[in-house]
Amino acid sequence: MIEGIFVDGLIFSIMALGIFISYKIMDLADLTCDGSFATGAAVAAVCIKSGLGITLALILGFAAGALSGMATALIHCRLRIPGLLAGILVMTMLYSVNLRILGGANVPLLGVKKFYTEVPRILGFLPSEWASLAGTIAIVLLMKGLVDLFFRTDLGLSVGAMGGNEQVVISQGMNPETLKVIGLGFSNGLIGFSGALLAQYQGFADANLGTGMVVQGLAAIMIGDFLFSTNRISLLTLRVILGSIIYKALMYGGRKYGYLVGITPNDFKLLTGLLVILSLAVAKARSGASDRGARRKAMDKVAAKANGGCNADA
Amino acid sequence: MLTLEHVTKVFYPGTVNEKLALEDISLTVEQGEVVCVIGSNGSGKSTLFNLISGTYPVTSGRIILDSKDVTHQPEYKRAFTIGRIFQDPTKGTAANMSVEDNLITASRKGMRGLGISLNDKKRAYFRELLGPIGLSDRLSDNVGLLSGGQRQALTLLMTVLSNPSMILLDEHTAALDPGNAATVMNLTQKYIEKYSLTAVMVTHNMQFAIDYGNRLIMMDEGQIIFDVSGAEKKKLTVERLVQIFKEIKKKEFATDRGLLAI
Numbered sequence: 001m002i003e004g005i006f007v008d009g010l011i012f013s014i015m016a017l018g019i020f021i022s023y024k025i026m027d028l029a030d031l032t033c034d035g036s037f038a039t040g041a042a043v044a045a046v047c048i049k050s051g052l053g054i055t056l057a058l059i060l061g062f063a064a065g066a067l068s069g070m071a072t073a074l075i076h077c078r079l080r081i082p083g084l085l086a087g088i089l090v091m092t093m094l095y096s097v098n099l100r101i102l103g104g105a106n107v108p109l110l111g112v113k114k115f116y117t118e119v120p121r122i123l124g125f126l127p128s129e130w131a132s133l134a135g136t137i138a139i140v141l142l143m144k145g146l147v148d149l150f151f152r153t154d155l156g157l158s159v160g161a162m163g164g165n166e167q168v169v170i171s172q173g174m175n176p177e178t179l180k181v182i183g184l185g186f187s188n189g190l191i192g193f194s195g196a197l198l199a200q201y202q203g204f205a206d207a208n209l210g211t212g213m214v215v216q217g218l219a220a221i222m223i224g225d226f227l228f229s230t231n232r233i234s235l236l237t238l239r240v241i242l243g244s245i246i247y248k249a250l251m252y253g254g255r256k257y258g259y260l261v262g263i264t265p266n267d268f269k270l271l272t273g274l275l276v277i278l279s280l281a282v283a284k285a286r287s288g289a290s291d292r293g294a295r296r297k298a299m300d301k302v303a304a305k306a307n308g309g310c311n312a313d314a
Numbered sequence: 315m316l317t318l319e320h321v322t323k324v325f326y327p328g329t330v331n332e333k334l335a336l337e338d339i340s341l342t343v344e345q346g347e348v349v350c351v352i353g354s355n356g357s358g359k360s361t362l363f364n365l366i367s368g369t370y371p372v373t374s375g376r377i378i379l380d381s382k383d384v385t386h387q388p389e390y391k392r393a394f395t396i397g398r399i400f401q402d403p404t405k406g407t408a409a410n411m412s413v414e415d416n417l418i419t420a421s422r423k424g425m426r427g428l429g430i431s432l433n434d435k436k437r438a439y440f441r442e443l444l445g446p447i448g449l450s451d452r453l454s455d456n457v458g459l460l461s462g463g464q465r466q467a468l469t470l471l472m473t474v475l476s477n478p479s480m481i482l483l484d485e486h487t488a489a490l491d492p493g494n495a496a497t498v499m500n501l502t503q504k505y506i507e508k509y510s511l512t513a514v515m516v517t518h519n520m521q522f523a524i525d526y527g528n529r530l531i532m533m534d535e536g537q538i539i540f541d542v543s544g545a546e547k548k549k550l551t552v553e554r555l556v557q558i559f560k561e562i563k564k565k566e567f568a569t570d571r572g573l574l575a576i
Contacts, residue, residue, distance in 0.1 A: 027410075154418065154426035157411070161419045164408030168416070171406070172476060173393040173423035231412060231456055 003129040005252050006245060010136045011197045012220065013244035014143050018065075018190035019217035020240045025151070026163040026183045031087030033191050033217065035094025036068035037210035040192025042101040045109055045205030054115050058196050065192015068094055069184035077177040091210075098207045106206040114200040132201075139197065143190060144237050150186065151233045159183040212269055219272045220244040222279030316343040316366065316480060316512070321375030323361055323536075335361040337536045339375070343529075345479075347543075348506060349514045350523035352555075353533035359516045362533070363482050366514075368392045380479070394423045397478035399469055399486040406469030409458035413449060413468065414440055416457055420472035443471060447501065463494030467501055474505045481506070483515040520552045532559065 015037060022030035040061035047057035068090055076086035099105070119135035120128035150156040162169045162179045169176050191213075199205040224243025230236060255265055263271070323336040336358045343349055353359050364370045366377065368389035377385045384392055399406055407416050417440050418432045441450040447467040449460070457465060466486060473481060483502065487495035503526070506513050517523050523530050529543035530550070539562050542550065 150428075152430055152432070153428045154431050155428055157415050157419050157432075158426050160411055161408040161416070164410035165405065167400075167405050168408050168419065170390045171393050171398060171473070172420055173390055174425050175388070175390050178425065231454075 003133045005249050007129075007133050007136045007201060008252075009245035009248035010133075010140045010241070011194055011201060012216070012248055013140060013241040014197065015191045015194035015213060016217045016220040016224075016240050016244045017143060017147055017237060018187040018194065019214060020221050020237070021147070021187040021190070022069075022184060023218065024163075024221065024236075025160050026180070026187070028083045028163070028180070028184070029087070030069070030072060030083060030184060030187065031214055032068050032072040032090045032094075032184070032188055033087075033214045034210040034212070035091035035098070036065040036188040036191045037195040037198075037213045038098045038205070038207055039068055039094050039101070039210075040065045040195030041199035041205040041209050042098045042107070042195075042207070043192070044196030045107040045199045046101055046103075048109055048112055048114055048200070049107060054113065054118060054200070057200075058115070058193060061196025062189045062193040065195070066185040066189035068192070069186070069188025070181050072188070073177075073181040073184040077180055095207060102205060102207060105208075106204050108204045109200065110203060114203075115197065116201050136197075140241060143193065144234075144241065147190070147237050148234045155182070212272075215269070215272055215276060216247065217244075219275045219279070220247040222276060222283070223247055223250075225279065225283060315345050315380060316514075317341070317376075317378040318366070319376040319378070321365060321377065322373050323358075323365055323370065324373045327373065335536050336365065339536075339538060341531075341538065343480075343512060343514060345512055346510055347512055347529055348527035349529045349531060350527045351514060351516045351531045351533060352518070352520060352523050356535075357533040358536040359533055360484060361536075363398070363484050363514075363516065366392075367396050367398050367482060393478075395479050396482060397473035397476070397480070398482040399466070399473055399484065401485040401488050403462040403465040403469065403489055406472065407457045407465055409456065412454045412456055413444070413460075414453040416468065416472060417443075417475065420475050423476050443475075444468075447471065447497075461494075463490050463498060466490060466494070466498050470498060470501055470505065474509055474511070477509070478511070480512040480514070483513060485516050485518065488518065520555055524550045524552065524555070534559070534563070 015033070019030075019033055022028050022033075043064040044057040044061040047060055048054065052060075072083070072086045072090045075081065075089060076083045079086075115135065116132050120126070120131040123131035123134060126134065151160060158169055158172070158174055159179050159182060162174075162176050162183070166176050169179060195205075195209060198209070220243040221240055222243070223246050224239035224241075227239050227242055228235070230239070251268060254263055254268060254271070258264065258267075318339050318341045321336060321339045322334075325331070325333045325335055339362065351359050351362070361370070365372050368384070368387060368391075372385060375385075376383060379392065379395055408419070411419075414432060414437060418436065421431070421436075437453060440453060444450040444453070447464065449464060449468065452460070457468065460468065466489075470486075486502070487498050490498060499522075502513075502515075505511065513527070515527065524547070528547065529541070530547050531538055532540035532555070540558055
């Protein structure tokens with residue numbers, strides 16, 4: 001059972017990484033996610049159904065998500081409408097697109113080769129649930145590595161700089177629109193990939209798969225924020241993954257033991273939202289405190305240096 | 315070289331809020347010239363900078379940069395030749411990133427690829443560059459932790475790092491305390507000399523405008539009312555400058571009265 005939570009949380013964490021890119025790094029609240037997650041799932045399901053293979057299904061899931069994100073970025077930049085509205089538009093339009101791709105409300109993936117039937121077969125020496133977990137960990141590490149690497153490249157740094165201050169990239173002769181298209185493309189690519197993986201794990205793709213995903217992803221990111229503080233990309237992404245697993249574990253706990261306090265799964269959306277609000281409130285209080293802390297640390301450093309200088313003179 | 319030909323800027327044209335911000339400005343700044351721009355609030359100095367760097371489109375007229383018509387070029391393309399520093403120290407740096415990440419972003423112009431440029435050699439180079447502004451041991455600290463003066467000094471370094479041929483300084487020391495302002499200004503002068511930059515600088519300090527640079531422009535109500543350079547500028551004093559300003563204003567006033575009388 002515990003393996004189930006981990007697999008669930010890890011698949012979910014790839015989506016959370018996507019939201020992390022748009023929300024945290026690019027400072028853009030992108031709601032495309034609710035649509036692109038299901039698009040990735042739908043594309044992968046149809047691919048697998050038509051025998052194109054698992055690898056291609058995952059790649060095309062990523063590509064479909066990336067295209068959705070780019071669409072949002074282009075609408076946002078070209079028509080100069082707020083990113084939030086652009087995301088809502090694309091998300092809403094994608095719902096119809098997803099129904100078209102699926103050819104109905106859902107596509108079951110029973111009795112076909114998929115990631116979570118093939119991995120246990122290859123790793124035959126492990127119990128099938130543990131084999132699934134191992135396969136998922138490998139995929140998540142690959143995706144994490146990809147994100148870490150991207151944000152170390154010059155292009156990735158520029159996307160990060162744009163999130164901090166758009167004027168900086170303009171001053172360096174870069175078109176911020178291009179950077180937004182690339183950033184949101186990558187972000188939603190990961191989200192689509194996550195959907196493509198989830199469809200194979202749960203054995204079906206559904207047009208409603210993405211509903212409420214943004215808020216859940218934000219909750220996971222914010223849980224991660226509480227774990228430790230850092231400004232290194234590899235630790236930031238690790239934090240997102242850990243936060244996702246904890247979030248899924250909390251939800252599992254809620255499903256299993258919630259009845260004791262009268263909570264049903266119907267309340268989860270409310271609780272997730274409240275969790276996000278609470279996290280934001282705590283983070284705000286903490287950032288004030290840590291600003292003061294950082295200033296004190298810097299002052300101490302200067303003081304220590306001054307003392308050191310005096311000692312050297314003496 | 316920068317040339318403005320009959321540049322006019324009207325905000326909100328055709329509405330009740332219509333405002334003529336710049337009126338028929340023609341100006342040529344030669345390569346290597348250091349121009350100080352003075353003028354009261356609302357005289358059009360910042361609008362002039364916004365038009366030169368491409369933040370706003372012009373209403374009419376042409377802007378020519380290094381003998382190329384850039385009137386309709388977007389801001390990010392003009393940024394290849396123009397570096398700009400704002401009054402607000404937070405505008406020139408990305409607070410969410412470390413000092414080294416900011417520097418590597420600023421180290422050249424144009425769109426980036428998937429290469430990784432930041433390495434130990436670059437770090438050593440950056441440390442050396444940061445020496446004069448006392449930030450050499452803060453490479454991996456986030457820029458948000460720096461003070462306003464440190465951020466503005468870093469902005470200055472980032473601006474000259476990518477080799478613009480011209481810099482626009484929009485009262486870039488006005489938000490700093492006197493000590494930091496002096497440091498940043500000294501640094502500015504050093505960089506202008508070292509890289510033989512063409513510079514246009516807005517300042518509210520008349521004495522500074524007289525002492526520094528080889529040309530002085532006074533703006534008022536969207537027009538250039540006084541333009542002096544070379545030996546003539548050297549002879550100026552603050553009193554003389556104020557007197558000139560009053561004389562020009564009085565003449566206008568007189569003609570206005572004359573018009574009304576008829």
